[in-house]
Amino acid sequence: MRIQITDSEIETLGKYIKEKSGIALDASKAYLFESRLSPILNELGCSNYLGLYSLCKRDFAGRLTTRLIDAMCTNETSFFRDKxxxxxxxxxxxxxxxxxxxxxxxxxxxxxxxxxxxxxxxxxxxxxxxxxxxxxxxxxxxxxxxxxxxxxxxxxxxxxxxxxxxxxxxxxxxxxxxxxxxxxxxxxxxxxxxxxxxxxxxxxxxxxxxxxxxxxxxxxxxxxxxxxxxxxxxxxxxxxxxxxxxxxxxxxxxxxxxxxxxxxxxxxxxxxxxx
Ligand SMILES: C[S@@+](CC[C@H](N)C(=O)[O-])C[C@H]1O[C@@H](n2cnc3c(N)ncnc32)[C@H](O)[C@@H]1O
Missing domain, CATH: 3.40.50.150 (Vaccinia Virus protein VP39)
Structure with a gap:
């Protein structure tokens, strides 16, 4: 199930992602948050994105943050790209x-x-x-x-x-x-x-x-x-x-x-x- 993200959740989670990876995401990227993070929210039983943020902050081993960053990375590449x-x-x-x-x-x-x-x-x-x-x-x-x-x-x-x-x-x-x-x-x-x-x-x-x-x-x-x-x-x-x-x-x-x-x-x- 796709879970909708609010502007304030984008601000909080976006700031956290930027701090951890440099990847800068603003409200224009709501679809990215929703499509990439909804499966994680569903799996963890979180009803909203602030729930995921709190879990990341509480996970001292950092595994959930790693998963979050992983999900938000765009890995687009190809062989001999640009030659x-x-x-x-x-x-x-x-x-x-x-x-x-x-x-x-x-x-x-x-x-x-x-x-x-x-x-x-x-x-x-x-x-x-x-x-x-x-x-x-x-x-x-x-x-x-x-x-x-x-x-x-x-x-x-x-x-x-x-x-x-x-x-x-x-x-x-x-x-x-x-x-x-x-x-x-x-x-x-x-x-x-x-x-x-x-x-x-x-x-x-x-x-x-x-x-x-x-x-x-x-x-x-x-x-x-x-x-x-x-x-x-x-x-x-x-x-x-x-x-x-x-x-x-x-x-x-x-x-x-x-x-x-x-x-x-x-x-x-x-x-x-x-x-
Ligand atoms: C679009 S791909 C580019 C891949 C390849 N260099 C190319 O041009 O085809 C961008 C890559 O940057 C990685 N990335 C994003 N933020 C990063 C960071 N702070 N440190 C290291 N890698 C990062 C992503 O995981 C992703 O794999």
């Missing part, structure tokens, strides 16, 4: 890195990785370009705040529908094997990535990840307030090595958000480096 970040990777950013550090370890971070398509697309693109370990040393990390998204990413199992969004037939057969109606990424690819649950707005969690030469942080800041966007990109600047590069979503811009980055262009493809 250009993956071309930039193999045509410019990775060759530049190994030219400057022939024996160095390349650190790549897919921040807000959702269900893993972004990080697996990077690996497939690198391997197809002949950039593979052990000749080229690399460390890949994929993180997301959503428990269910990051668990799915680390399983690497996708439906035909998910694969139809961006995955070419030749790559599918090269990098996946079928399991029933689904396809699973080959173990040697999966094993190249470390998956972690990380809140991008928690500076301590970011510091513990170390420094990165390439950061993908695409299509997550669109859900944040300007203040949290600024916090996020300033923190990413701290996590980036001096010559490191940042890639954001094709509809996103850092203009007016932070002056910590300079916009760079290579063959009409955009990325950012620290000023």
């Amino acid at each position: 250009s970040p993956f071309l930039l990777l193999v045509q410019k950013l990775v060759p530049d890195f190994y030219e400057q550090n022939p024996y160095g370890t390349l650190n790549i971070w897919s921040a807000a990785a959702s269900t893993g398509q972004e990080v697996y697309s990077s690996i497939m693109q690198l391997i197809d370009a002949g950039i593979t370990p052990p000749r080229f040393k690399m460390r890949l990390i994929a993180t997301d705040i959503s428990d269910t998204a990051i668990a799915k990413a680390s399983r690497g199992k996708y439906t035909k529908f998910e694969l139809a969004r961006g995955m070419e037939g030749a790559k599918l057969h090269k990098y996946f094997h079928p399991v029933g109606d689904d396809w699973v990424i080959k173990e040697e690819i999966r094993a190249m990535v470390t998956f972690k649950k990380i809140n991008l707005l928690d500076p301590l969690q970011l510091t513990l990840l170390g420094k990165f030469d390439i950061i993908f942080c695409r299509n997550v800041a669109i859900y944040f307030s300007m203040e949290d966007k600024r916090k996020l990109f300033d923190a990413l600047g701290t996590q980036l090595t001096p010559n490191g590069s940042l890639m954001i979503g094709s509809t996103e811009s850092l203009l007016g958000v932070t002056d910590r980055f300079a916009k760079k262009e290579f063959r009409s493809m955009i990325y950012y480096q620290k000023t």
Whole structure:
């Protein structure tokens, strides 16, 4: 049963969600609260959203809050989304890195990785370009705040529908094997990535990840307030090595958000480096 949410409940719950994840939701998103949280309310026997809020506040282990955030995250993604970040990777950013550090370890971070398509697309693109370990040393990390998204990413199992969004037939057969109606990424690819649950707005969690030469942080800041966007990109600047590069979503811009980055262009493809 769908349970209607009031404006004051949106204000209370929205404030709590923003504080825990950065995701900014206002009254225009009432349908999102109702469609995503009604099943939880029904399951817990809550008749209204303030009941859910009180339960979250009383759950000191934080499991219900995790579930709440998980439900309110939009995990929309696809393989080779926007194409250009993956071309930039193999045509410019990775060759530049190994030219400057022939024996160095390349650190790549897919921040807000959702269900893993972004990080697996990077690996497939690198391997197809002949950039593979052990000749080229690399460390890949994929993180997301959503428990269910990051668990799915680390399983690497996708439906035909998910694969139809961006995955070419030749790559599918090269990098996946079928399991029933689904396809699973080959173990040697999966094993190249470390998956972690990380809140991008928690500076301590970011510091513990170390420094990165390439950061993908695409299509997550669109859900944040300007203040949290600024916090996020300033923190990413701290996590980036001096010559490191940042890639954001094709509809996103850092203009007016932070002056910590300079916009760079290579063959009409955009990325950012620290000023
Ligand atoms: C729309 S998806 C983008 C996925 C991928 N980067 C892409 O562009 O295809 C946004 C992801 O950001 C995650 N997210 C939202 N708030 C976050 C936060 N504070 N910290 C980390 N991840 C967050 C969501 O769980 C979701 O998986």
